Amino acid sequence: EAGVAQSPRYKIIEKRQSVAFWCNPISGHATLYWYQQILGQGPKLLIQFQNNGVVDDSQLPKDRFSAERLKGVDSTLKIQPAKLEDSAVYLCASSLGDVSNQPQHFGDGTRLSIL
């Protein structure tokens, strides 16, 4: 089966600019996650979708980050305006259901650098 697809792989922007990331999960996976991974740390959840509804966005900095999952398939994550501390890898993952004992399948992420 095809894995989780993410684009772009790399992005360099200046602070205060905006950026968007795209994710296509594994076909049939109802749950989609966006994580932020700072160098040397584990992935930190930003937002979790179940189909096209938000399950958990408690750690999403809503003043600058937004995400949507239209039609319950693809998803986009946007940052506007970007800050220096947003430099990180943004990972998308998907799983069959919303129960956390199911394995999560990750894409290879987008590496964001803020100048």
Next chain:
Amino acid sequence: SQKIEQNSEALNIQEGKTATLTCNYTNYSPAYLQWYRQDPGRGPVFLLLIRENEKEKRKERLKVTFDTTLKQSLFHITASQPADSATYLCALPPDTGRRALTFGSGTRLQVHP
């Protein structure tokens, strides 16, 4: 809130030896725990899930133990190979409310030929 600790120092071992990585947690009693492997520039890949009533679980050269008394999971790779070099992450289910996993910071394993 729950806290996960993995050794931040890299583990260096010789090929053929057994690598043992540790995941400790506090303020929590998870029903299960997951282990992932992450290569540089790649996303994490699921390896194993162990439940609280499964003291040990094996998959090929991998073995995971789960000690709910010590609040610790050990991840072993036997007959290690240079291709096993990667960062290994443990992840726990939510403590309250949230449904997504919480990941540790990972331990980097380097297997030398």
